[in-house]
Amino acid sequence: xxxxxxxxxxxxxxxxxxxxxxxNIIKLNTNESPYSPSPNVINALKNYNxxxxxxYPSFVCDELKTELTKIYPVxxxxxxxGNGSDEVLALCFMTxxxxxxxxxxxxxxxxxxxxxxxxYNIPFKTIPVDKNFKINKEDYFKQNGGIVITNPxxxxxxxxxxxxxxxxLKNNKSSIVIVDEAYIDFGGKTMAHLIxxxxxxxxxxxxxxxxxxxxxxxGYALANSELVSALESVKNSFNSYTLNSLSQLVATExxxxxxxxxxxxxxxxxSRQWTINELNNLGFSTLDSRTNFIFTTNKNIDAxxxxxxxxxxxxxxxxxxxxxxxxHLRITIGTQEQMEKLIKAIKEIxxxxxxx
Amino acid sequence: xxxxxxxxxxxxxxxxxxxxxxxNIIKLNTNESPYSPSPNVINALKNYNxxxxxxYPSFVCDELKTELTKIYPVxxxxxxxGNGSDEVLALCFMTxxxxxxxxxxxxxxxxxxxxxxxxYNIPFKTIPVDKNFKINKEDYFKQNGGIVITNPxxxxxxxxxxxxxxxxLKNNKSSIVIVDEAYIDFGGKTMAHLIxxxxxxxxxxxxxxxxxxxxxxxGYALANSELVSALESVKNSFNSYTLNSLSQLVATExxxxxxxxxxxxxxxxxSRQWTINELNNLGFSTLDSRTNFIFTTNKNIDAxxxxxxxxxxxxxxxxxxxxxxxxHLRITIGTQEQMEKLIKAIKEIxxxxxxx
Numbered sequence: 001x002x003x004x005x006x007x008x009x010x011x012x013x014x015x016x017x018x019x020x021x022x023x024n025i026i027k028l029n030t031n032e033s034p035y036s037p038s039p040n041v042i043n044a045l046k047n048y049n050x051x052x053x054x055x056y057p058s059f060v061c062d063e064l065k066t067e068l069t070k071i072y073p074v075x076x077x078x079x080x081x082g083n084g085s086d087e088v089l090a091l092c093f094m095t096x097x098x099x100x101x102x103x104x105x106x107x108x109x110x111x112x113x114x115x116x117x118x119x120y121n122i123p124f125k126t127i128p129v130d131k132n133f134k135i136n137k138e139d140y141f142k143q144n145g146g147i148v149i150t151n152p153x154x155x156x157x158x159x160x161x162x163x164x165x166x167x168x169l170k171n172n173k174s175s176i177v178i179v180d181e182a183y184i185d186f187g188g189k190t191m192a193h194l195i196x197x198x199x200x201x202x203x204x205x206x207x208x209x210x211x212x213x214x215x216x217x218x219g220y221a222l223a224n225s226e227l228v229s230a231l232e233s234v235k236n237s238f239n240s241y242t243l244n245s246l247s248q249l250v251a252t253e254x255x256x257x258x259x260x261x262x263x264x265x266x267x268x269x270x271s272r273q274w275t276i277n278e279l280n281n282l283g284f285s286t287l288d289s290r291t292n293f294i295f296t297t298n299k300n301i302d303a304x305x306x307x308x309x310x311x312x313x314x315x316x317x318x319x320x321x322x323x324x325x326x327x328h329l330r331i332t333i334g335t336q337e338q339m340e341k342l343i344k345a346i347k348e349i350x351x352x353x354x355x356x
Numbered sequence: 357x358x359x360x361x362x363x364x365x366x367x368x369x370x371x372x373x374x375x376x377x378x379x380n381i382i383k384l385n386t387n388e389s390p391y392s393p394s395p396n397v398i399n400a401l402k403n404y405n406x407x408x409x410x411x412y413p414s415f416v417c418d419e420l421k422t423e424l425t426k427i428y429p430v431x432x433x434x435x436x437x438g439n440g441s442d443e444v445l446a447l448c449f450m451t452x453x454x455x456x457x458x459x460x461x462x463x464x465x466x467x468x469x470x471x472x473x474x475x476y477n478i479p480f481k482t483i484p485v486d487k488n489f490k491i492n493k494e495d496y497f498k499q500n501g502g503i504v505i506t507n508p509x510x511x512x513x514x515x516x517x518x519x520x521x522x523x524x525l526k527n528n529k530s531s532i533v534i535v536d537e538a539y540i541d542f543g544g545k546t547m548a549h550l551i552x553x554x555x556x557x558x559x560x561x562x563x564x565x566x567x568x569x570x571x572x573x574x575g576y577a578l579a580n581s582e583l584v585s586a587l588e589s590v591k592n593s594f595n596s597y598t599l600n601s602l603s604q605l606v607a608t609e610x611x612x613x614x615x616x617x618x619x620x621x622x623x624x625x626x627s628r629q630w631t632i633n634e635l636n637n638l639g640f641s642t643l644d645s646r647t648n649f650i651f652t653t654n655k656n657i658d659a660x661x662x663x664x665x666x667x668x669x670x671x672x673x674x675x676x677x678x679x680x681x682x683x684h685l686r687i688t689i690g691t692q693e694q695m696e697k698l699i700k701a702i703k704e705i706x707x708x709x710x711x712x
Contacts, residue, residue: 003530004556007455007501008583013592019415027411036407045401045602051392053571053606055383056564059375083439087595099363119593145363174359200360208412215409215601227364236369237475239443245571246401246602250409 014115017318026341028332029316031154031183031293033212035264035335038257041250048249057245064248067255068220072192077225080232083242085182085206085219090116092202092221095234096176097122099145103175106135108325109150110180129156133287133295137164141171150180152188155320155330157289159188166191169198176227178202185210185265186272187290192222199224207251209292210265216247268292272333278343282350297328301350309349315342370471373674382697384688385672387510387539387649389568391620391691394613397606404605413601420604423611424576428548433581436588439598441538441562441575446472448558448577451590452532453478455501459531462491464681465506466536485512489643489651493520497527506536508544511676511686513645515544522547525554532583534558541566541621542628543646548578555580563607565648566621572603624648628689634699638706653684657706665705671698 017030065076082088093116097103100123105113107126117124127139133156140147147168152159169177177200184190184205192203202223208214221231235242254261272294276286279296286296297303307319307329318330333339373386421432438444449472453459456479461469463482473480483495489512496503503524508515525533533556540546540561548559558579564570577587591598610617628650632642635652642652653659663675663685674686689695 002555004452004532007452007531008586009451009454009590010586011589011593013589014596016412016415016596019412030412032412033410035410037409041406041409045404045406048401050397050401053393053397054389054391054568056372056375056386056388056570057573059372083600084595084597086597090594095365096360096363098365115593119590175363176360199358212410214412214597217413217597217600230364230366233367233369234365234475237367237471238446239440240370240372241440241442241570241573244439244573244600244603246606247600250602 011118012115014112018316020316022314025314025316026334026338027316028334028338028342029318030214031209031291031332032214033209033264033268033292034333034338035212035267037212037250038254038260040253040257044249044253045246048246052245055245057241057243057248059241061243061248064218064252064255067252071255071258072190072222074192074195074222075225078195078222078228080221080223080228080235081243082219082221082235084208084217085180085204086112087217087242088204088219088221089178089180091231091235091238092178092204093117093122094120095231096178096202096227097146099175101143101145103146103148104140104144105148106150106153108133108153108156109148110154113148129153133158135160137167140168144172144175146175147172147177148180149177150182152183152186152290154183154291155293155295155318155325155328157183157287157291157293157295159288159290162189162191166194166198169201173200176200176202178204180204182206182209183291186269186292195223199226202227207254211251211254211261212264213251213254216250218243218247218251267336268333271336271339274336275331275333275339275343279346282346293330293332295328295330301353303327303329306346306349310342310345313345315345367474368471370468374672376672378670381670381672382690382694383672384690384694384698385674386570387565387647387688388570389565389620389624389648390689390694391568391623393568393606394610394616396609396613400605400609401602404602408601411601413597413599413604415597417599417604420574420608420611423608427611428546428578430548430551430578431581434551434578434584436577436579436584436591437599438575438577438591440564440573441536441560442468443573443598444560444575444577445534445536447587447591447594448534448560449473449478450476451587452534452558452583453502455531457499457501459502459504460496460500461504462506462509464489464509464512465504466510469504485509489514491516493523496524500528500531502531503528503533504536505533506538508539508542508646510539510647511649511651511674511681511684513539513643513647513649513651515644515646518545518547522550522554525557529556532556532558534560536560538562538565539647542625542648551579555582558583563610567607567610567617568620569607569610572606574599574603574607623692624689627692627695630692631687631689631695631699635702638699638702649686649688651684651686657709659683659685662702662705666698666701669701671701
């Protein structure tokens, strides 16, 4: 062993959903939007003066923050922008979770939380969700170094009423509570308006899901200006310019187009309901989704088997080989046409399996 | 004091050069290129199908890596891409510098190194450059937890012969040596071809300077595949998708246009020589620059005074209020026209100062 190898960080990274190069698949595995971003973006890119690309991006991201203040009742100094909500969360963990006490999050939730704890040596305890995958607020009324709640939760798709999270906030005035609202636009109620009522609340959102812009990597945290200022200091100690000029431009233009945004979200919600009905008619049991994906199980079909059979038919969904959820499947809501093809494919697989 | 405040990371961030909103200034303060990126980029953006932005970016960045393998004698698995070379360096520090021994870097160099050490609690010692601002290789022949050398160095602009850095590598087989080549294209010789000769060598470069793309935030490290693999694991434990789709596209297109790249670099070198001559004729003493900036001093004019007077004339250069260099100024090489305006302005300031 070479001596320098001893000092290299060894770590098991997060594993995102597959990103196959094959463009002919139906891709329902990473919770992207099936709809194009706002057509405003086309013109913005066409008319962009590339001479600006020689310059560093805007440090303050004023235009994008201005658009966000039109959507949420917050001031610009209550917005922290980052290179995707993953970076925002990574920097939140680094900034806020420096206690010797364990931070708490559900056992079934976004699996990146555990990875960040390992990266920064943050002690953590996972709190089991109940047998219906629900988060029980009382489980979080105990000593901790911070709390992270995804609402709606992933991969379960379940929404927790904000009054319950308010109870968690009230019972944890000594620690920061991060509410990861990556999927909030598909049927939940944001807590953005509460960042000044609760000075320990950090709300995190993303452009990758409802805003159909996973490709530009933009996410943000909303919190009181003291917390945002602490985040800015840590960010500026890591990488001064995390948001490139084109992503700022595209996100700004897309944010202006509220009408198109609502249209796409409504289509996804409608296809979601249709898909849940179809699946349940086929014997599936599907959780009440408030996200752009569903979490479903069928006691007559092995989840991994169905996952693999669908892949053979070029339909990619997500399977987690993990305790408690290894008989469930997470399926992103695509276009109505894609969901019809999915249901057709599942029917074929069920039929063949029954015969053989 | 609220209890959660105790657990917030307190840190002094890096301070980048000013990014004034006023577009009518001559901006020679952050080492950006005065030339537009390759015209290839215009068409690439015009023809881009924005529907792709709804999807996560390519995880492997294959196209951009392929272009880089045409420029440097490296394989794709020897390239690590990041959101600007600042992110690449930030992740290198996190990945490679986990020894209890101090890492070493010059006292006068890129001031972000110290900030990353503070962020990650990496012990460090700065090694004074000599009175001519030169790095003495023998100073690095001693126990350490890693070494960082900027070549050419910033803000001094001085180039160190690669044979001297090879001696540092040979005398430090137990630690990782990062060579930050942000400015290498303006007159230095890259060490990229040596990453397999020295398994402890990491070469870092950026698209922000010679490639005229500070706005898209792309940087990279070249190192043997084992080191790159360690970097990838840490990156994937921080943020899976650091390089957005548009930055990948723009960088790929720009990289293809070698002819335009060479043309711009040559123009900058030529204006650099002209500016150095003019300044020295005015009594300045300017270091032998191999970068797109110069580091200059004039014993008859206070550096900070000249910096402020130029700002009044809407010409922004960089002044560092730090020991040893507080009588020097760092001036980015702009277009020939901008440099002529700079010299004219300096002449006016000198004239007024002599009269009063």
